[in-house]
Amino acid sequence: MYRLLIVDDEPIIVDGLIDFFSDLQGFPELELYWAYSSHEALACLRSTRIDIVLSDIEMPEMNGLALQKEINQRWPRCKVIFLTGYNDFDYIHSSSRNGATDYVLKTEGDAQILKAVRKAIEALDSQLALERLIRNAETRLTQALPLMQREFWMDLLNGTEVLKDKEEVQAQLQELQIPLKADEPLLMILGRVDAWKEEMGQSDKMLFLYAVHNIAEEYLQDAFRIVHIKYRQDRFVWLLQFKQPSEVTTGDERSAWPIHQINGYMELIQASCSSYLNTPCSFMTVSEPFDWDQIAQRFDTLSFLFARGLGTRQEVLLSDQQLFEAIQEGHDGRAKIRTAQLLSDFLEKGQRTEFMALFDQFMGTVDGASFSGTGTAVEIFYAMVSMFITYINRWALMKEVSDRFNISKLFSIEEHATWREATASFRQLADMLFDMKSDESEQQTNEVIRNVQDYIKRNLDRDLSLTRLAESVYLSPSYLSKLYKQETGLSLTDYIVDHRVQKAKELLIGSEQKIHKIGRAVGFESAAYFARCFKKMTGQTPQEFRDGVRRS
Structure with missing residues (x-):
């Protein structure tokens, strides 16, 4: 409008x-x-x-x-x-x-x-028009491209991006001008700056990271396509793909050869960082190529390496194979944490369908008929409890939930005879919380509509522009107009005119004021406009209405 x-x-x-x-x-x-x-x-x-x-x-x-x-x-x-x-x-x-x-x-x-x-x-x-908006967006794409690329990679690394088929991934890579191919496996290297010089500021650190990337490209760019991703101030990821097929034809040797080549290059890169930049760096590499849908898993594995054992020392150079069995349990834990975070996001956003699909998958990792006392079951159970309790406390719902749900079922896994029973209890609580969120949204909407209508009734003779009405309920004019029409089936203009005409009827019956003054008293600036609206609503002019009432 x-x-x-x-x-x-x-x-x-x-x-x-x-x-x-x-x-x-x-x-x-x-x-x-x-x-x-x-x-x-x-x-x-x-x-x-x-x-x-x-x-x-x-x-x-x-x-x-x-x-x-x-x-x-x-x-x-x-x-x-x-x-x-x-x-x-x-x-x-x-x-x-x-x-x-x-x-x-x-x-x-x-x-x-x-x-x-x-x-x-x-x-x-x-x-x-859409074409104009698209053209304007294209002119700004170059400026926004680094941010869009980083957002794409962080979604993949954190497991929040759901990978589509390879053609769609390739189209997205081309759109973001990322020099990798969706139908070829990846290699991953995690890097860490072990210690910054004390005098370094933020800009100096950024320049240093660029220098590290430049050193890596000098050694790797002839054989590999490479992408750099900075995910913390002192941490970065390199994703690589081999440019030319290896001459080695057997499966095990073919996957091992580029890895051995990378390990040799990483020794040179690490030495160059120490020699030319005078700053120690550590690197973790994967031991074999992997598919695109394994990016988050490999990232978790290499990140875990940095957090334990030899990974905590300076200037380390390790691969995931060296500690793979030792960190498998830790990786599974990271995956569970990430799943619980996704469930929490779906709950916060009111996405019931997405929540329930992931919930069934998460809870289904434990045998439903068995007693729920295994280590995996305990970890999943209390991850779900933590998520629910956090949500309930954030929105101050403890009393309301306690009135409708046996809250003691969250305090101990021993409250449930089987895992299936625990799953059913969690599903019941989730359904309740989603219903509460829906009810709250509807209640807030009804309150906005009621407040707008009350304001109109109290101010029929004053400014009832969409802007003023929107200010009275702290919404934007366009959103208020859309919301009111969706909820009531009427436009705000129709509602205002209807109530002004109804109020005019009362004044025409109960007072001797002149008709044009009554029109102004209920908000019609023009006597002619008042007459037209009144006749449109009642089928009579204001004078005909008044005369008819007096004759009856």
Whole structure:
């Protein structure tokens, strides 16, 4: 919905145009504003976004051309249509030079005014056309590309990105200008700066990391395609793919040869970092190529290596094979933590379907009929308990949940005879929490609708513009308009007019005020507009209604 502001120092023209646009059928819906001077128009423009201004040029104190300059400063996308009794080339030239959309003589009538407003609407629509938005986005892609690439890789490393088929992954790689292939396996190297020099600031550290990447490329770029990903201040990942197929044909030898080559290069890279940059670095490598859907698992494994045993020392160079069996249990734990975090995210966002699908998979890793006292079961059970308790405490739901659910079932795994029973209990609690979230959203929506309607009833004779109503409930105008229509099936304009007419009926019956004063008392600026709305709602003019009541 666009907003139209009508400005003229002659009230009869403003009121007539308001009536004209209010009664239009089959025309794009407009939110109407009006002003009887340029200063009133400026007051409106300071508080409200206006899309189209239909303004007289010749006005006292500030003419339309001066107003146009103010409009251009505040709302550059606003379309200005000048309505004037002067057919003067200088006016046309000046207004066009300042960006006016059109110029209409008052003698040309309503049809020409309507044509000019329609033209302005079409111009606004074209500015928002999808093709234009896409073109603008493409011009900014280069600036945003590093951030988009990092977000893509971090989603894969953390396991939050669900990989699609290889063709879709390849299309995404090309879009992000990543020089890897989705149908070829990967190699991974994790790097760590073991100690920064004390005098190094943030920019120095960033430059140092670039230097490390440059050293790696010097040694690796002839044989490998390589991508760098910084995921912490002192940690980074290199993902590699071998450029040319190996001459070795047997499976085991073919996968081992590039790994041996990488290990040899890593010794040189580590030595160069120490020699040329005078800073110790450690590296962890995978022991074999892996598929794209294993990125998060391999990242967890190498990260775990840095956190224990030899990985805690400086200038280490290890592969996952050296400690694979020792860290397998730790990796499984990381996977469980990541799954619990995803479940927590789905719960927070109200994504019931996604939550339940992952929940069934997570809980299904333990035999449902067995007693739930195994190590894996205990770990999963208390991971779920921690997630639920955190959510319940964050939203202060403990009392409400306790009234509807046996909360003691969360305190001990011994409360459940079988794993299937524990799973059913968790599912019941999850369903309850999702229902509460849905009920809360509906309750908040109902409260917004009720508050808006109460405000309208209390202020029928005052400003009831969409902007003012939105301010009263702390929402944006466009969102309030959409929300109200979705929830009630009526537009806010229809609701306001209906209540103004109902209030006018009461005053027509219970008072002797003149009809035009009653119209103003309930918010109709124009007597003619009041009469039209009243007749549209009741089938009678205000006078006919009053006379009919008195005769009965």
